[in-house]
Amino acid sequence: MSDPLRPSATLEDVARVAGLSRSTVSRVINGSRNFAPTVREAVRKAIAETGYVPSIAARSLASRRAGAIALVFSGIGESTDEGSYNGEVFADPFFGRIANGVTRFLRPRGVHPTLMFAETPEDRDHVIAYLRRGNADGALLVSTHPNDPLPEQFADAGLAAVLFARPARMLPISYVDLAHRDGAALAAEHLLARGCTRVATICGPLDVAAAQDRLNGFREAMARRGHGYVPSVEGNFTLESGEQAMSRLLAQQPDLDGVFAANDVMAQGALIALREHGRRVPEDVAVVGFDDSSAATFCRPTLTTIRQPVEEMAGEMTRILLEQIDQPEHAITSVIFDPVLVVRQSA
């Protein structure tokens, strides 16, 4: 047990105690070559004796590798002074789930993410400069606005980065994503299997790729089963928009018996509107959401929904980034995860 106030032993100290040179000790520690067991043992002993712990600052300065990665949330955090929050990320434990998946993967590897938020152009430039400067070896980018320029800035700067979702424009950057179409298809199949025949959908903002995919996937699956026309109203992923969209759909088609909402929060809004219009869920109208966020279990009836394995996706995103840092020439790899239908009360 070493005194935290006392400067800890350096590699030099270890070398002296072990009767070896600094570089040999360094090599043994970093396992860069095969050494005689006697040498390894001498080093091990000297480390134990001196209580040596490497300085990551020195290591990083000498090796020109940060040994750290940045976890960047971009285009979010626009909280107003009133304390309300915009965007899917803040209205959800999304942030925490991603952070959890990332750290879970990183921890065994002794790496820790540096947390960065980028809201303004200055923030984004700062993130890029920070990485260029070598303060992190790469970035995990969670960008929630379709027009966020940060992914492209990363691509242009040639910095290692992996996105959490497919960018709006094609970009030479790896990403992880969900098979949104398949998820929407699961929702369609489930509604049809329940016997729904007059089905509508509340889609998300169509400039968001995921919202597009969910809508198209749902329509295609319905079309395949003979339902060529599916009424839809566009929401913006908020509760209110879901509520309004549901009312509009009911006005259009009062005998509706099934609804697919592109996220759980809008589905919850739909639930509220349906109750106000005197519809029972799921008896009169079945409702399926998307995401399996906390909203799905925080309402009554609880939501049948399509689950995104966010933690798993975040872990894979991290794995890809480390791979890319290790082999900069490595090709762009993107991984698409399969959604899962979670059946609860609403459908």
Added chain:
Amino acid sequence: MSDPLRPSATLEDVARVAGLSRSTVSRVINGSRNFAPTVREAVRKAIAETGYVPSIAARSLASRRAGAIALVFSGIGESTDEGSYNGEVFADPFFGRIANGVTRFLRPRGVHPTLMFAETPEDRDHVIAYLRRGNADGALLVSTHPNDPLPEQFADAGLAAVLFARPARMLPISYVDLAHRDGAALAAEHLLARGCTRVATICGPLDVAAAQDRLNGFREAMARRGHGYVPSVEGNFTLESGEQAMSRLLAQQPDLDGVFAANDVMAQGALIALREHGRRVPEDVAVVGFDDSSAATFCRPTLTTIRQPVEEMAGEMTRILLEQIDQPEHAITSVIFDPVLVVRQSA
């Protein structure tokens, strides 16, 4: 476009462009002395021109300070394989709000938090070791379990740390917290002002200091206004526990006309139970929650609740930590924030 392997300007470059020496530029940047405006301006310009960003590794090696702080979430993240989440933090954008408050304070100071989760004893030891090594100068500790040993480990190790809430046991560590008693009193006053006369409360788990305070604060305020007895049922901050607690309270006292729940999620559970029991909110029973979390606006009626200024608290927590890192001899300072009543539909 610069090669990411040899990327960014160094202090040397800035000095050359500014026509000054490295040390002068360093001093100006670190504000260690008063410089002529001309010099400051020259440096500022040279930095802008070169796009200089300091190397944290080099700075840290030379200054023997990490220049980084750790943001530690302890005792959370116990997601099950089924994909459900426990704990207040994950069931809420709490995590994001804290992270936001912290980064918002840190960003102008050029510091970025290193994100760490500590769930297991190994994790906690790792966090301590990480700090001892000097990889971070201090820690912001968000500990959600009353028996989490990490705060005490920090105290024992003599490491700089600030807690997000008052620890269960007294510890020589600074913290920020909410005046929970005052918040509960606000709830009591509001219910009484509405004309409620038969009021009950759903309290949180009583091993959590905040839950204790909210219960005591509520009871005291009620007692001051002549209501010596307030029925209470203990929940565990989950929706289901709120639902059950509400049912039990109704069974005990069917003519109840006001309820204070120790958090919004339980209040939402209470709303559900009240509806099932045919009570209208707020006409028959008024409900007040606590936290002003997203749950408060994601239900109908929307929740009247007590707001915690989480971002502000997180910012202050960060300020205290930096102060403590700067002056290790500085006394323990804790700051208690005032809660605010947010009136919506439920009461």
Added chain:
DNA sequence: ATGAAAGCGCTAACAT
């Protein structure tokens, strides 16, 4: 007030 120079502790050529 400003500059010169000495490291901080480590890795990685380059020797041997």
Added chain:
DNA sequence: ATGTTAGCGCTTTCAT
């Protein structure tokens, strides 16, 4: 295989 040496980019005495 192991040792020698030259930095990595910055802060910080110590001179001036």
